[in-house]
Amino acid sequence: MSETDVTNADLPADGPEPQVHGQRILLDGVTKRYPGQKAPAVDDITLEIPAGEIVMLVGPSGCGKTTTLKMINRLIEPSEGRILIGDEDVTHKDPDELRRHVGYVIQGAGLFPHLTVAKNIALVPRLLGWDKARIEARVTEMLELVNLEPDQYASRYPRELSGGQQQRVGVARALAADPPVLLMDEPFGAVDPITRQRLQDELLRLQEELRKTIVFVTHDFDEAVKLGDRIAILQVGSAIAQYDTPEAILANPANEFVEGFIGHGAALKQLTLTRVRDVDLHEAAVARVGDDPAQAVAAAEELGREHVIVLDGAGRPLRWLPLRALRRPDALTRVARDENLESVSLASTLNDALDEMLTSSHGVVVVTGRRGRYEGVVRIETVMEAMQGLQSPAHEAGRVTR
Ligand SMILES: Nc1ncnc2c1ncn2[C@@H]1O[C@H](COP(=O)(O)OP(=O)(O)OP(=O)(O)O)[C@@H](O)[C@H]1O
Numbered sequence: 001m002s003e004t005d006v007t008n009a010d011l012p013a014d015g016p017e018p019q020v021h022g023q024r025i026l027l028d029g030v031t032k033r034y035p036g037q038k039a040p041a042v043d044d045i046t047l048e049i050p051a052g053e054i055v056m057l058v059g060p061s062g063c064g065k066t067t068t069l070k071m072i073n074r075l076i077e078p079s080e081g082r083i084l085i086g087d088e089d090v091t092h093k094d095p096d097e098l099r100r101h102v103g104y105v106i107q108g109a110g111l112f113p114h115l116t117v118a119k120n121i122a123l124v125p126r127l128l129g130w131d132k133a134r135i136e137a138r139v140t141e142m143l144e145l146v147n148l149e150p151d152q153y154a155s156r157y158p159r160e161l162s163g164g165q166q167q168r169v170g171v172a173r174a175l176a177a178d179p180p181v182l183l184m185d186e187p188f189g190a191v192d193p194i195t196r197q198r199l200q201d202e203l204l205r206l207q208e209e210l211r212k213t214i215v216f217v218t219h220d221f222d223e224a225v226k227l228g229d230r231i232a233i234l235q236v237g238s239a240i241a242q243y244d245t246p247e248a249i250l251a252n253p254a255n256e257f258v259e260g261f262i263g264h265g266a267a268l269k270q271l272t273l274t275r276v277r278d279v280d281l282h283e284a285a286v287a288r289v290g291d292d293p294a295q296a297v298a299a300a301e302e303l304g305r306e307h308v309i310v311l312d313g314a315g316r317p318l319r320w321l322p323l324r325a326l327r328r329p330d331a332l333t334r335v336a337r338d339e340n341l342e343s344v345s346l347a348s349t350l351n352d353a354l355d356e357m358l359t360s361s362h363g364v365v366v367v368t369g370r371r372g373r374y375e376g377v378v379r380i381e382t383v384m385e386a387m388q389g390l391q392s393p394a395h396e397a398g399r400v401t402r
Contacts, residue, residue, distance in 0.1 A: 281376030
């Protein structure tokens with residue numbers, strides 16, 4: 001499967017609440033002093049991370065985000081304080097044992113280059129002594145979970161994958177032993193913006209199913225708003241400037257530091273709070289591979305459209321074709337996939353959709369849903385309308401719903 005095939009599957013909005021598999025994390029008065037440093041890198045942080053939520057740690061470079069994160073799996077030992085996962089104080093637990101139950105994803109995925117994808121994913125289950133059949137089944141399940149075809153990818157080496165695919169394998173590896181907690185340190189920092197947006201969407205889709213407790217470090221406030229159930233905005237020494245939902249932080253920044261961090265264009269950032277699934281999609285003219293081109297043209301003309309979006313047999317968008325390209329009778333017999341087709345998923349934000357439109361200058365992006373199937377299109381007008389709605393007084397007063 002290529003990068004562009006991968007899109008979100010969305011759970012039905014009215015389905016049962018998925019079970020929470022994550023555990024609460026409590027940092028209780030945690031301090032880290034590095035030898036030879038005058039001030040502590042992390043100074044007495046107390047933070048409760050609720051079970052099954054994504055909490056984003058954001059803040060300027062050097063403020064202590066990574067140190068805070070790495071103390072949770074004791075890659076860095078706290079100097080003072082306690083860390084609880086569930087009800088267990090893990091501050092004095094055997095660190096190797098602890099790390100087998102805490103997934104960890106870093107920038108660039110951190111895969112072992114000399115191990116195949118399957119062996120990378122199997123690492124922790126092997127350390128936990130799972131039998132061969134169980135490990136094999138789990139590797140297949142994990143690759144499917146992150147939208148990589150097991151037959152195609154299991155025996156490859158990391159260098160034979162794109163950056164985005166490597167990052168997916170990194171996530172699969174971190175989840176292989178089904179840990180209740182996942183720590184992610186700028187995991188999508190090294191991939192291009194489009195791949196980054198897709199990986200973010202996939203993480204949200206996974207989280208709908210998995211409900212892990214995820215602590216996620218990022219420099220990028222937009223990423224924090226998109227992914228976070230809550231955001232902790234940190235200042236030097238991991239001092240918490242504000243810890244709240246993205247909506248509350250955008251509506252009521254606690255102080256000047258937070259205001260500065262949010263930066264200008266708060267209205268634009270509000271677009272990050274609105275998902276594509278929350279707006280009315282438009283219908284494009286649609287044709288399927290194998291359809292009669294003349295009929296496709298007639299249908300498009302009836303809708304007053306000059307282009308059709310061609311779908312494959314599984315209903316996934318392949319490419320836009322102008323009507324003049326449909327004059328040949330075999331025009332829809334074989335249609336190649338446009339690897340650069342602008343598309344977003346239902347879980348993407350309107351900000352993502354706007355980004356795609358601005359870089360493509362089409363003014364429209366295709367929306368995909370479950371298993372990458374075509375759902376409709378978002379038009380620039382929809383984004384503009386949403387932006388006007390977000391600037392209304394109700395939103396300024398902070399009554400923003402998600
Ligand atoms: N091993 C170390 N020894 C000494 N000082 C360190 C060490 N690791 C980090 N520091 C210092 O601790 C502070 C916090 O670093 P940390 O990496 O946690 O910050 P960060 O917010 O994650 O930064 P960035 O966003 O740049 O990755 C910084 O001043 C850093 O220089």
